Amino acid sequence: MSDHLLPLLVAVPLLGAGVVLLLRARPAWVVATTLALLVADVAAGVALVAATRGGDVLAHQVGGWPGGIAIPVVVDAFAALMLTVAGVLTLACTAFAVASGTGRLPLFGPLVLVLLAGVNGALVTGDLFNLFVFVEVMLLPSYGLLVLARRRRGTERSVVGSRLYVAFNLFVSTVFLAGVALVYGTAGTVNLAELAGAAAESSTVAAAAGLCLAALSMKAAVVPVHGWLARTYPTTSPAVTALFSGLHTKVAVYAIYRVYAVVFDGDQRWLWIGLVLFTATMVVGVLGAAGEGRMRAILAFHMVSQIGYILLGVALFTHAGLTAGIFYLLHHMVVKASLFLSAGAVEERYGTDALDDLAGRVRREPVLAAAFGVAALSLAGLPPFSGFVAKLTLILAAVRADQLVVVALALVVSLVTLLSMLKIWGKVFAPTLTGAVGRADDPGGPATADGDGGGGVATLTATSTRRARTALAAPAVALAGVTVVLGLGAQGLLGLTATAADGLLDTSGYVEAVLP
Known part of the structure; x- marks a missing residue:
């Protein structure tokens, strides 16, 4: 793929959103056009993975201005992998939304495409200020999706969750923008390539960039600022919950890896802070899940816990740690979306x-x-x-770094995670030997449950015993199949994540591509 085409990763979804908006009077065309654009986005991501798998870095200066002035768009192996997986998840969640009815709402397609444009922009930008801009582009349609697709039942709970989500993200955006302003004030630039190693050499730049990392950590739901995620994600529609789980926090995690690698140059002095916070995130998240009684609430707390695992890779900042952390990030995006979609199909x-x-x-x-x-x-x-591959490689990396306390806690958290999953399985999916009051196959059982605004079941009756529609189950099944493939053929993805880790340990290729 030519580097001159990189801006299309943002431009095409934005233009597509406008086209889909004009077609809103024809729902079938809206759905078909949206899905076609998402398939094209996945194809572009795959092409970029192929182009960067050898360690090459593609960069383009938007508008043809010289480096340091123009808006840089940069794609290396790490960004290409993230673009591909983000595209796959957006496609799967949109397919689920269409099957559930949420995706047939007139504004759903345009909002999803604008969201994808923001995600793509945040993943490929080589500029801190434009990272802020693209995160805002990503957030604006998210606010619309929260309102558009919130559940009719429990409306008060949905409104509270939406209000908290908007207020918290506005606060985080303000903190991040303040950090970007301080970086510019202390370093004279917000171009990541020009900032390479600046925080490792200057304590004032380190403090300014640290504020940016703090904002990104809040966005990623790192302890102690994690409660917003567990209180907001379960209150919107299942399709939107799954979509957010694969995109929003993961963009923040990606940015933490990128900023610490480039701006801090992997400075060893501050890694202990990450080890403490990310290990605490693992533990607190899984304990929160143990006390919940709803599927999506349990999964939301587990999401917090798993973010702790993912960020351990950057806290170790070794080749093995970064390789494992990136693999874990990609794996978790797929698996968590699959779980939310399974829970959504049930709901x-x-x-x-x-x-x-x-x-x-x-x-x-x-x-x-x-x-x-x-x-x-x-x-x-x-x-x-x-x-299994993700946790094994991460734990081995922690052992090599002599972080034995982290290893012990990671193993304990894995056990509690398994128990939580068995709790859901036993309550929801496991065969029962005795009858249950109000079973779906009992015609005399109660019949009452509102569906959500996306066209779910409005009344629970004896006819609800039919198996979930294939279209509802298919996205979760497809993503579950991906985790099997990635597990059995892990060596291929590990090779790609190792290339991505090389680019984070040695950022000279990234810098030279942006500032030739």
Whole structure:
């Protein structure tokens, strides 16, 4: 792929959003055009992975201005992998949204495409200020999606969750912009290539860039600023929850890796802060999940916990640690989206995700049960799934770095994660030997559950015993299949993540591509 085409990663989704908006009177065309653009985005990501797999860095100065003045767009192996996985998840979540009805709302397609443009821009920008801009581009349609697709039942809870999400992200954006301003005031530039190593050489630049990292950590839901995620993600529609889980926090995680590698040059003096915070995030997240009684609430807390694992890679900042952390990041994006989509399919069919309400009802959904089971075992780190490879490589990297306390806590958290997944399995999917009051196959059971605004089941009756529609289950099944493939063929992805880690350890190729 030519470096001159890189700006199209942002321009095409934005233009596509405008086209889809004009077609809103024709819902079938809106859906077809949106899905076609998402497929094209995935294809572009795959092409970029092929172009950068040898360690090459593609860069383009928008408008043809010289480096240091123009807006730089940069793609290396790390960014290419993130672009591809983000595109796949957006496609899968949109397909689920269409199947559930949420995706057929007139504004859903345009909002998703603008969101994708912001995500792509944040992943390829080589400028701190434009990182802020693209994060805002990513957030604006997210606010619309929260309102557009919130559940009709529990409206008060949805409004509270949406309000918290908007308020918190506005605060984080303000902190991040202040950090960018301080970086510019102390270093005289916000171009990442020009900032290479600046924080390692100047304590004032380090403090300014540290404020940026603090804002990104808040966005990534790192302890102690993690509660917003668990309180907001379960309150919107299942499709939007799954979409956000694969994109929003992961862009922040990617930016933490990138900024620390380039601006701090992997400065060893500050890594202990990350080790403490990210290990605490692992522990606090899994303990929060243990006390929840709803599927999406449990998964949201586990998301916090797994972010701790992912960020351990940058806290170790060794080749093995970075390789494992990037692999973990990509694996988690797939697995967590699969789990949220499985939970969403259950909620769309049965009108609730409360474990007690679902007891005995979903046991005749073998496809969903299999998809959830595979993704859950992968999340817990069992072989032969990608989660096993991710945790094994990360733990081995921590052992090599003599972080034995981190290793012990990571193993304990994995065990509690498995127990939490078994809790959901036992309540929702496992066959029961005795009857349950209000079972879905009991015609005399209660019949009451509002669907969400996206066209889910409006009334729970005896006819609800039919298996979940194939279209609802397919995205979760497909992503669960990906974790199996990544687990059995892990060597290929590990080779790509090792190339990405090389680019973070030695940023000279990145700098030379931006400032030739």
